[in-house]
Amino acid sequence: MRYARxxxxxxxSRLLATEPGLxxxxxxxxxxxxQLKAGMTEPDLIVDIKGLPGIxxxxxxxxxxxxxxxxxxxxxxEDKALVAAWPGVVEAASLIGSTQVQGRATIIGNLCNAxxxxxxxxxxxxxxxxxxxxxxxxERDVPALDVAVSPGKTRLAKGEFVTSIFLPARxxxxxxxxxxxxxxxxxxxxxxxxxxxxxxxxSGTITAARVALGAVAPVVLLVExxxxxxxxxxxxxxALARLAKAAEAACRPISDxxxxxxxxxxxxxxxxxxxxxxxxxxARAAK
Amino acid sequence: xxxxxxxxxxxGDPVQFLTDPGETxxxxxxxxxxxxxxxxxxxxxxxxxxxxxxxxxxVCSCLVLGAEVDGAEIxxxxxxADGPNLHPLQQAFIDHAALQCGIxxxxxxxxxxxxxxxxxxxSEEEIRYWLAGNLCRCTGYDKIIRAVQAAAATMRGA
Numbered sequence: 107m108r109y110a111r112x113x114x115x116x117x118x119s120r121l122l123a124t125e126p127g128l129x130x131x132x133x134x135x136x137x138x139x140x141q142l143k144a145g146m147t148e149p150d151l152i153v154d155i156k157g158l159p160g161i162x163x164x165x166x167x168x169x170x171x172x173x174x175x176x177x178x179x180x181x182x183x184e185d186k187a188l189v190a191a192w193p194g195v196v197e198a199a200s201l202i203g204s205t206q207v208q209g210r211a212t213i214i215g216n217l218c219n220a221x222x223x224x225x226x227x228x229x230x231x232x233x234x235x236x237x238x239x240x241x242x243x244x245e246r247d248v249p250a251l252d253v254a255v256s257p258g259k260t261r262l263a264k265g266e267f268v269t270s271i272f273l274p275a276r277x278x279x280x281x282x283x284x285x286x287x288x289x290x291x292x293x294x295x296x297x298x299x300x301x302x303x304x305x306x307x308x309s310g311t312i313t314a315a316r317v318a319l320g321a322v323a324p325v326v327l328l329v330e331x332x333x334x335x336x337x338x339x340x341x342x343x344x345a346l347a348r349l350a351k352a353a354e355a356a357c358r359p360i361s362d363x364x365x366x367x368x369x370x371x372x373x374x375x376x377x378x379x380x381x382x383x384x385x386x387x388x389a390r391a392a393k
Numbered sequence: 394x395x396x397x398x399x400x401x402x403x404x405g406d407p408v409q410f411l412t413d414p415g416e417t418x419x420x421x422x423x424x425x426x427x428x429x430x431x432x433x434x435x436x437x438x439x440x441x442x443x444x445x446x447x448x449x450x451x452v453c454s455c456l457v458l459g460a461e462v463d464g465a466e467i468x469x470x471x472x473x474a475d476g477p478n479l480h481p482l483q484q485a486f487i488d489h490a491a492l493q494c495g496i497x498x499x500x501x502x503x504x505x506x507x508x509x510x511x512x513x514x515x516s517e518e519e520i521r522y523w524l525a526g527n528l529c530r531c532t533g534y535d536k537i538i539r540a541v542q543a544a545a546a547t548m549r550g551a
Binding site for chain 2 (some may be wrong): 208210
């Protein structure tokens with residue numbers, strides 16, 4: 107195994123694209139080093155992207171935020187403007203692992219690990235976040251929701267890697283939230299989860315909504331029917347009941363040691379309802 | 394496999410070492426730099442016994458490659474005491490019997506130090522969440538929490 111620390115994204119893409127064996131990208135390493143230790147992956151080349159310019163920073167862009175691929179989740183929680191604008195995304199990122207893991211793990215690693223239970227992914231999908239991909243043919247932007255195609259598999263071609271995530275500017279009266287169910291209080295994998303992002307008008311009527319569910323399908327789901335169920339409402343009890351029903355209807359989970367199909371389906375509805383209630387309160391409180 | 398030359402800072406001292414691409418920072422610290430305080434418990438980032446600081450953040454050194462730390466600043470348990478004078482956290486752990494076998498202790502002390510650097514007066518809940526990634530199979534945690542609280546009080550008064 108060889109180790110490379112390129113200084114430009116062009117060089118990183120070239121290294122990844124021309125490696126005849128297996129090449130793996132290293133940012134925070136909290137998934138990759140565990141896989142190495144377990145013998146689950148035996149790369150010929152590790153490309154450490156932390157030396158690329160701008161990769162370790164959170165920058166303001168077009169009223170939104172661009173989060174580099176080497177930004178540890180802990181740094182997201184330290185950025186007050188980011189926390190104020192996207193509290194749901196930050197709380198999702200902050201739930202991943204221990205304090206030690208928080209100091210290294212990244213949301214882009216979480217996204218590219220392509221687990222349906224990745225905590226930051228439903229929040230990013232609800233936020234309509236965009237992943238910037240660098241590759242041999244230059245850069246392209248794709249919705250964060252579309253990066254994973256199945257458990258452990260991404261849409262990235264050989265030589266491509268995600269360099270940043272963009273969270274768009276917030277309209278007035280908007281808010282987001284993320285909730286997961288785990289049987290412990292911390293450091294566990296979501297049994298199921300929900301991210302909700304809402305925009306209200308001045309009277310409190312929901313004008314736009316995005317509802318995403320985690321760990322209830324092979325990939326994170328964006329549930330348009332659940333959003334439609336609450337748009338035009340003030341999130342009254344009837345709207346919340348419609349939301350939960352639509353969320354349940356979208357679930358196609360598996361039964362495993364962490365939860366059954368029936369449990370995940372019911373809890374997905376509950377979490378969607380509760381996350382929407384928190385997002386609504388935040389949107390009402392927002393300027 | 395070619396060795397990689399790394400220049401870094403450990404506990405304030407400049408350090409150079411050669412590492413193989415797959416070698417972890419934990420193994421570098423223990424077997425190349427002879428800093429045996431950080432322990433390998435699980436080797437997969439679950440137990441926290443290998444906790445060190447990397448550019449001011451705590452990390453599991455078993456989940457860091459030695460090659461990654463070129464130009465970084467690393468802090469280990471060996472840098473906590475000031476010469477012969479124990480850090481207030483170390484003294485509090487002794488006074489409160491917050492350790493038994495001691496395997497987890499270096500990691501817990503390094504993690505607790507970064508908590509108190511950020512928050513001089515953490516609540517019990519904040520201490521428990523901050524240290525959730527440091528497993529102790531002896532004490533039941535209660536004495537650890539009390540020791541951290543006592544050290545925090547000492548440091549606030551100092």
